[in-house]
Amino acid sequence: MNTVQNFEIFVPKLVExxxxxxxxxxxxxxxxxxxxxxxxxxxxxxxxxIANATGCMEIISSAxxxxxxxxxxxxxxxxxxxxxxxxxEAAIKALRRKGKIADREVFVAAVAGDGGTxxxxxxxxxxxxxxxxxxxxxxxxxxxxxxxxxQRSSQTPFMAATTTSPAGKAIKGQxxxxxxxxxxxxxxxxxxxxxxxxxxxxxxxxKVKKAKEADxxxxxxxLSVCPTGWRSPSNETxxxxxxxxxxxxxxxxxxxxxxxxxxxxxxxxxxxVSEYLKAQGRFRHLGPEDIGKVQALVDREYRKLIHKxxxxxxxx
Amino acid sequence: MGKRIGMEVAIAAAEAVxxxxxxxxxxxxxxxxxxxxxxxxDIVHDGRIDAEFLTVESEHSSISACAGASAAGARVxxxxxxxxxMLMHEILPIVSAMRxxxxxxxxxxxVSGPLNIWNDHTDVMPQRDCGWIQLFAENGQxxxxxxxxxxxxAEHPDVMxxxxxxxxxxxxxxxxxxxxxxxxxxxxxxxxxxVPFATLHPDNPLSxxxxxxxxxxxxTMKAKDxxxxxxxKTIIKIWKEWAKIFGRDYQPVETYKAKDADILIVTMGSMGxxxxxxxxxxxxxxxxxxxxxxxxxxxxxxxxFKVAVRGCKTLAVMDRALSFGGAGGPVATEIKxxxxxxxxxxxxxxxxxxxxGRDVRVEDFIAMVERAExxxxxxxxxxxxxx
Amino acid sequence: xxxxxxxxxWREVTPGCIVxxxxxxxxxxxxxxxxxxxxxxxxxxxxxxxxxxxCPEACIHEDENGYFYADLDYCKGCGICAHECWPQAISMxxxxx
Numbered sequence: 172m173n174t175v176q177n178f179e180i181f182v183p184k185l186v187e188x189x190x191x192x193x194x195x196x197x198x199x200x201x202x203x204x205x206x207x208x209x210x211x212x213x214x215x216x217x218x219x220x221i222a223n224a225t226g227c228m229e230i231i232s233s234a235x236x237x238x239x240x241x242x243x244x245x246x247x248x249x250x251x252x253x254x255x256x257x258x259x260e261a262a263i264k265a266l267r268r269k270g271k272i273a274d275r276e277v278f279v280a281a282v283a284g285d286g287g288t289x290x291x292x293x294x295x296x297x298x299x300x301x302x303x304x305x306x307x308x309x310x311x312x313x314x315x316x317x318x319x320x321x322q323r324s325s326q327t328p329f330m331a332a333t334t335t336s337p338a339g340k341a342i343k344g345q346x347x348x349x350x351x352x353x354x355x356x357x358x359x360x361x362x363x364x365x366x367x368x369x370x371x372x373x374x375x376x377x378k379v380k381k382a383k384e385a386d387x388x389x390x391x392x393x394l395s396v397c398p399t400g401w402r403s404p405s406n407e408t409x410x411x412x413x414x415x416x417x418x419x420x421x422x423x424x425x426x427x428x429x430x431x432x433x434x435x436x437x438x439x440x441x442x443x444v445s446e447y448l449k450a451q452g453r454f455r456h457l458g459p460e461d462i463g464k465v466q467a468l469v470d471r472e473y474r475k476l477i478h479k480x481x482x483x484x485x486x487x
Numbered sequence: 488m489g490k491r492i493g494m495e496v497a498i499a500a501a502e503a504v505x506x507x508x509x510x511x512x513x514x515x516x517x518x519x520x521x522x523x524x525x526x527x528x529d530i531v532h533d534g535r536i537d538a539e540f541l542t543v544e545s546e547h548s549s550i551s552a553c554a555g556a557s558a559a560g561a562r563v564x565x566x567x568x569x570x571x572x573m574l575m576h577e578i579l580p581i582v583s584a585m586r587x588x589x590x591x592x593x594x595x596x597x598v599s600g601p602l603n604i605w606n607d608h609t610d611v612m613p614q615r616d617c618g619w620i621q622l623f624a625e626n627g628q629x630x631x632x633x634x635x636x637x638x639x640x641a642e643h644p645d646v647m648x649x650x651x652x653x654x655x656x657x658x659x660x661x662x663x664x665x666x667x668x669x670x671x672x673x674x675x676x677x678x679x680x681x682v683p684f685a686t687l688h689p690d691n692p693l694s695x696x697x698x699x700x701x702x703x704x705x706x707t708m709k710a711k712d713x714x715x716x717x718x719x720k721t722i723i724k725i726w727k728e729w730a731k732i733f734g735r736d737y738q739p740v741e742t743y744k745a746k747d748a749d750i751l752i753v754t755m756g757s758m759g760x761x762x763x764x765x766x767x768x769x770x771x772x773x774x775x776x777x778x779x780x781x782x783x784x785x786x787x788x789x790x791x792f793k794v795a796v797r798g799c800k801t802l803a804v805m806d807r808a809l810s811f812g813g814a815g816g817p818v819a820t821e822i823k824x825x826x827x828x829x830x831x832x833x834x835x836x837x838x839x840x841x842x843x844g845r846d847v848r849v850e851d852f853i854a855m856v857e858r859a860e861x862x863x864x865x866x867x868x869x870x871x872x873x874x
Numbered sequence: 875x876x877x878x879x880x881x882x883x884w885r886e887v888t889p890g891c892i893v894x895x896x897x898x899x900x901x902x903x904x905x906x907x908x909x910x911x912x913x914x915x916x917x918x919x920x921x922x923x924x925x926x927x928x929c930p931e932a933c934i935h936e937d938e939n940g941y942f943y944a945d946l947d948y949c950k951g952c953g954i955c956a957h958e959c960w961p962q963a964i965s966m967x968x969x970x971x
Contacts, residue, residue, distance in 0.1 A: 183923030193897035201952035246696035251551035258555025298544030406953030
């Protein structure tokens, strides 16, 4: 059960009914990323333009002459979702001001995977955030370059096996931990940063709403369970997202003008990380000592977050 | 009637772009383009035009932001050089495939390595195949004129392709020249507001940048090539309109004393002016030399070029770039292939000259012509290199 | 929806490969992918709507009585709905070969 604050209603039937991502897309069975996308598009509403980076969501949705997108949509390349979104935002601003298009707000959203956000896309994202464009950047994080065949990214968790960080005899999986993207975005001084997970759909939708209301760039990092890449059963996608949150591997929080707040409170004694790891084939090579290392890393990162939650002060 | 001004050409380029009422400019500075970027930002920050000026964090982002802005219906401009253009290389074919009318000023500068900030064409030649319309300006007046014409060309419904205006870095960008700056009223008459073919807006949702499977990709590529080749007709038509309003003529290929020439120098860009002085010099000693200046590089004006050089036995081609390890300079290689099947073919002497800002003087053109006359084979050679 | 002629000739490809019909991906029926399909026991269903919310295909719809069903044209049989249903009102049954 989630204990949540500031939720108005927890009733799926009252969520936006329109679908902005049509059925008939080519995502894998049980894809957590497309579920996340479906929900965040509902949160955006119809007055939005999507700039998408090359990746899973782009490939499964836009094979000419078909498109699953109901929004106006543009895909250019892999690393420039934020730069393209900057251009769209600037154009809409200029055209509205000059009376060349309808004078009503249109949200610009950039959607990219973890590669197109934290690795090859980091420069464009940093530049766009620094320039202060009013746009929302959604990182749909399935923790590897899934579209090209499950290669590691800077978001691949410690010890996870991917095709470029395999669990070999000498080196067992990813050697570094997850680069803290939300932290990097907070350091840019943008008004709204949040983490979200489709296993907590109402929390996700509330965060999209706040991102829309932010007075400047907003960043939402969405955990996207990938049964194909994580080697998990296709029906456990939502469960895994929940386990990630409840064990503290992926805490759900938001940072409004520098003030940290957990949006899903966790008990003092979190779920052990082993439950989460054992449910995924990409961690199957982990022995008890390895799990201990992962637990220590998760505990350390979680403590750092709690410290920020208790000591941070809004800079507005 | 336009105003006579004396101004640095890069500044004039920025002023000309401002006259075009752009909506968005996304520029990253690089020598020798920086004056264009700086002056354009002066114009925007002074409120002289109503536009969004994005100081992006790299050239890759500047062309990407231009793509996004153009897709949303804005009139956009960017400028770059050398390494910046190379960094944009990934995105250039995408912009033309998406039929976005982006206009870009390229201050031609040598490509590294080694680093060299001075003028040649090695930055634009690797972009030959990217599907952009490419013009070469010879002097400041052409820079102003071509910058304005480019928006009209790019946005024309029969074209819908991005345009590059090549401006020799330092040799042209940093020269102070007497020019005629058109008035706002004249430019407004020539260049109406943009009417996009398709635009990103929730009032009419659509998807841009969809990918192609093998079963359709070749058709898409043919359509793009047909569009670029077919653009020549429209460019010539627009140049005729330009002449009517502004009184200045533009042709894809221009000639100087070429009619009776035995040997023709072929240039692109600002070197044409020096070459024409050399032609006059050589004509004094009764040598039948002439000059052919290519203004439209892509789409290559095949018929116009053949007509311009008809009857001439030898072409002395100035190439300011080279395909290392290949058949020579890009301009000469292109010309040779045009004539391959013709019964009457001129000899093409390919000279690699003026790389990395190496000065090419009147004497060098005279030496080039003498060398072309003596040359026995058709291999390319470097001219002006210390042996 | 009128079926476009496919494959197109080079003259028929839209400029820039723009697709002017949002959501026409629905012409492809992904239902052929599945090995199992969800079946609702409406006696157990509490009409919460979580199955609808968690379906990655957006193929679960509410009927006129407030119960839910999957559009079998698109259901890929991932089983998330059955897994998440609190009263366990949904079972996944094997498709016949």
